[in-house]
Amino acid sequence: MRVDLGNALSTTPGVSEASLERLDEQVAAAHETIEAGRADAEHGYAALNLPDTADPDAIRAAVEPFDSPDAVVTVGIGGSALGAATLSAGLSEPDDPEAYYLDNVDPEHVTRLLDTLSLSDTVVNVVSRSGTTAETLANFLVVRDAMTDAGVDWTERTFVTTGESGNLRGLAEKHDLPSLSVPDGVPGRFSALSTVGLAVAAIQGHDLDALLAGARDEASRLSGSLFESPAYAYGAASYALANRGALTNAMMPYSEDLEYFAEWFAQLWAESLGKDGLGQTPARALGATDQHSQLQLYRAGPRDKLVTLVRPTERADRDIPETDLEGLSYLGGSSLGELLDAEFEATEASLAAVGVPNVRVEIDAVDERGLGELLYGMEAACVLYGELAGVSTFTQPAVEWGKRAARGLLGGGDFEEADAVSEKTRLVVE
């Protein structure tokens, strides 16, 4: 992963090179804390050890009974779905088993998906670190029922990824389901490079070793200076820019294959850093599509944004046919990839021209190695940002509040958070 901070230096907000040099002392101290956390495999920091601790052979062995299914449906939410979804979207090949994600309990969507699938040729991948998330367990009960109704033995088609104990672990043991464990100390949103994110990639036949090698490369570049580590350069600059008023981070990959990556990044950044009145709101965008919608705001709206432009430097290309249509001949003989690159450069320059901070992040290609670098790099950037900001990066108390309120409302226990629902102030206009 390469990070170019040049367009964030003399912008508004912006961070001077001299400020970054001063910040580098804090980066060195934060790096020491991070390394100590990694050495002790402390909660959260352990995620940065995954390139070495994940076991691709064990993952491949666990999914081996499911040889070439038509589809794999992951039932999970948040960190238990987005990492796998990012990988399957980024790596997908036409002959792969189709990957679907049930990460919402919208009944119409669930029904539509179940009606579309040939359930006897589908693998169900139930993922929940805690084993208690209501949406995941409810969806699983619905999927299981649909399989039984279709005459499919769900115990033959299901595998489970969860913690060492809990409801799901109990279910896996009771029915002798193939299962994987979520590694200790790895929060959901940092679990893309573990059993949680890699199992679907394994079923689809992607190269787990190359993914982890990419991540390992990025890990080897972590150092006590932001000027030597692309991940820390990104984390430190984002932190400095947020302190100076860039409270939104618009993540804008120029690749359809990375659209899910922006969604994964949004959870990572929001849930890890949004604490104590601090944080940077992630916005999701896609180049070049959003040049024709959101870019107007990014360039001319409030000066409260950092725009992160991500692209692969190599991709399979497609020529644009020659044409004698008036005014269009400049396109002919060029390629869609060249056009997309020109759009990327144009957006970057258009933001820089009016002093809107933007950072360029590049990987060589959207392949296993590139994704390993990118996901690991962003995780390390996030951990560094959290250290610099002094927030508790690996917890999510605000999310837990909502989970308890919803559970209380459904009669799943006596949770005082549920009372707040009836205390809501109303001002209804009809």
Ligand SMILES: O=P(O)(O)OC[C@H]1O[C@H](O)[C@H](O)[C@@H](O)[C@@H]1O
């Ligand atoms: O994996 P699970 O325990 O089911 O959790 C799924 C998701 O639940 C919560 O909303 C957490 O805030 C997320 O970080 C987590 O990824």
